[in-house]
Structure formats: C-alpha cells, structure tokens
Amino acid sequence: MSLSSRFENIELAQHLCGKLLEGREVTEETKHWLLMALREALANAIKHGNRQDLSKRIHLEMDVVGPNLQISIRDEGEGFDPAAVDDPLAPENRLKTSGRGIFYMKTFMDDVRFRKLEGGGMEIVLTKNLSSGKEKEGNRT
Amino acid sequence: MKANVREVQGVSIVDLKGKITIGSGDVQLREIINGLVDKGKKNILINMQEVTTIDSSGIGELVGCYTSVTNKGGKLKLLHLPPKINDVLTVTQLITVFDVYESEPEALATYAA
Numbered sequence: 001m002s003l004s005s006r007f008e009n010i011e012l013a014q015h016l017c018g019k020l021l022e023g024r025e026v027t028e029e030t031k032h033w034l035l036m037a038l039r040e041a042l043a044n045a046i047k048h049g050n051r052q053d054l055s056k057r058i059h060l061e062m063d064v065v066g067p068n069l070q071i072s073i074r075d076e077g078e079g080f081d082p083a084a085v086d087d088p089l090a091p092e093n094r095l096k097t098s099g100r101g102i103f104y105m106k107t108f109m110d111d112v113r114f115r116k117l118e119g120g121g122m123e124i125v126l127t128k129n130l131s132s133g134k135e136k137e138g139n140r141t
Numbered sequence: 142m143k144a145n146v147r148e149v150q151g152v153s154i155v156d157l158k159g160k161i162t163i164g165s166g167d168v169q170l171r172e173i174i175n176g177l178v179d180k181g182k183k184n185i186l187i188n189m190q191e192v193t194t195i196d197s198s199g200i201g202e203l204v205g206c207y208t209s210v211t212n213k214g215g216k217l218k219l220l221h222l223p224p225k226i227n228d229v230l231t232v233t234q235l236i237t238v239f240d241v242y243e244s245e246p247e248a249l250a251t252y253a254a
Contacts, residue, residue, distance in 0.1 A: 007164030032225060039196050043163045088233055095208055097201040100233055104197055107232050 003042075003058040005050040005075075010042045013060055020062055021069070026130050033108035034069060034128045040101040041073045041124050049075025049122055064130070068110075071126040079116040142166030142192075144173050150249050152184040153177050154220075158191040161199030170199070174206040174217070183215030184252045188245075190221035195229060204235065216240075220248050 001016075003009040014035050021031060042058065050056035056076040063070045086093045088100045105112050111127040142159040155173060160166050177185055187203075195203075210217040218240040222230070230236040242248035 007162075010163075036196065036229075039162070043196065043198065047163065094234060094238065095204055097205040097208075098197075100197040100200060103233065104229070 001060050003060060004054055005046045005052050005056055005058060006054070007043065007046060009058070010039050010046075013042055014038060017062055017069075017071070020064065021130075024064070024130060030128070030131065034126075037105045037108040037112075037126055037128075038071055040104050041071070041126060044101050045073050045075035045077075045122070045124070048080065049077035051077060067129050067131065069126075069128045069130055072123060073126075074117065074121055074123045076121045078120070079122040082114040142169055144169065146173070146177070149245075150253070152186050152249055152252050153182045154186045154188055154245070156188045156191070160194040161192060161202065162194055162196045163198035167198045167202045170202045171205060175209060178209055178213055178215065183210070183213065185210055185215060185217045186220050186242075186245075186248050186252075187217065188220045189223060189226060192223060192226060195226050200229060200233070200235065204238070207238065216252060218242065218248055218251070220245060 003013065017035060017038055018031070042060070045058050046052060050058065059072075059074040061072040082102060085102055086096070086099050088094070088096070088103045093099060102112070105124070105126060109126045109128050111125075113125045115123040115125070117123055142157060142161055142165065144158070145156045147154050147156070155177075157170070161170055174185065187206075207217045220242050222241050227236065227241075230239065240251065242251070
C-alpha cells in the first residue's frame with residue numbers, strides 16, 4: 001500500500017498489521033514490540049526520509065511468510081547511511097533527544113535491513129519470527 | 142495526550158494520559174515542562190501511570206525535559222512507570238538516568254530531602 005507522509009498514518013498501518021496477525025498464534029508481548037518497531041520505521045521514513053513532504057509517499061508491504069512477519073517500508077527521500085547513526089548507548093549520546101528509533105527497531109525485531117534504492121529513497125525490511133510455527137501462507141496487505 | 146498539573150508539597154505533579162508519540166504528545170510534553178520551568182518550578186514529578194504508548198520521539202522529549210529541568214537546578218523524576226515503558230527506558234539504559242518511584246508519597250519525600 002502507499003501512504004502519504006503523515007504521522008497519522010502510523011496508526012493506520014499499526015491497525016492493519018494487527019489485522020494481519022489476527023487468528024495467528026502471536027503473543028501480546030510479541031505483537032506489542034513488533035508494532036512499536038513498525039511505528040519507529042514509519043516515523044523514520046516520514047520524518048527523516050520524506051521529511052513530511054506530502055508529495056512523497058511511503059510504500060508499505062506486510063507479509064507473513066512461514067513463521068516470519070516481514071515488513072518492507074520504502075520512502076522517497078535521499079536515503080542515509082545507517083552505519084553513520086550514533087550509538088544511543090554510548091555515554092556521550094545517552095542524553096540526546098533523538099537517535100533511538102533504529103536501535104529500538106533492532107532491539108524488538110529479529111532482523112532489520114536497510115537498502116538505499118537506485119531510483120532514490122530508502123528501504124527498511126523488518127523481520128520477526130512469530131514463533132508459533134503454524135503460519136504457512138503469506139497474506140499480503 | 143492529556144495532561145493535568147497539580148501542586149503538592151512544593152512539587153509540580155504532571156499527570157499524563159494517553160500517547161506520547163511523534164506528532165501526538167511529544168511536543169506537548171515539552172511545552173508543559175518548559176512552561177513549568179519558565180514559572181520557576183524546579184521540582185517536577187511526571188506521573189506516567191496512564192500513558193498507554195511511548196515511542197523514541199516521546200522518549201527523546203522526556204530526556205530533553207530532564208536536561209532542561211536539571212540545567213535550571215531542578216529535579217525531574219518519574220512516577221508509576223508502566224512495565225512496557227520501563228522496558229523501553231531499560232533497553233536504552235535511560236532507566237539509570239531517571240529517578241523512578243512507585244508511590245507518590247515516597248516520591249514527594251525525596252524532594253524534601
């Protein structure tokens with residue numbers, strides 16, 4: 001799906017992700033943290049990627065593939081080097097007011113990958129093992 | 142996010158309710174705390190009991206508020222941290238930065254000390 005670069009759409013995406021997980025054996029704990037990671041990734045794309053430019057879109061795909069939930073988020077911004085993001089746990093960064101979003105994504109998901117897109121923009125792919133092992137087919141939203 | 146400020150024993154207690162997330166509550170939190178600091182309030186206790194969600198932006202504002210109050214010679218402390226918010230502060234090691242209390246009288250007593 002394609003979303004405008006508004007923070008209000010984070011709630012919509014979280015709602016749809018919750019719907020995708022309905023009927024699956026996912027603990028409330030797992031669901032809570034993966035929805036937070038989704039929130040962080042979308043906020044990052046809207047704020048830092050598209051810089052809230054309403055002419056730019058956020059492209060979101062959510063899939064359950066086998067035991068894993070995979071979320072792909074693409075923005076239309078200039079991209080960034082994830083390796084250049086400061087470590088929020090370093091003492092000199094601990095009291096900074098920003099720079100924790102990617103850390104939270106990495107903490108709460110099993111895998112987080114970044115890819116700078118050739119045509120511009122950045123893709124973040126989040127993966128979480130839903131642990132039940134009973135999911136067999138993908139549902140695309 | 143909704144907020145109510147009450148004065149108890151020389152401490153400004155800020156009761157927060159709802160979400161402290163990007164575009165919804167994060168800036169509001171900063172404005173409330175800065176407003177108290179501007180009025181010369183130095184003892185601030187944020188009651189998080191009814192905060193349902195916080196994200197990195199909300200955490201950033203909380204840290205910014207802590208720094209603002211501390212730089213003015215004040216004390217900003219937290220009350221009734223919900224478990225999930227406690228977890229979010231713990232993984233970024235911010236739980237060691239804030240004084241956190243489970244009881245309002247206990248928290249108030251620390252300001253008098």
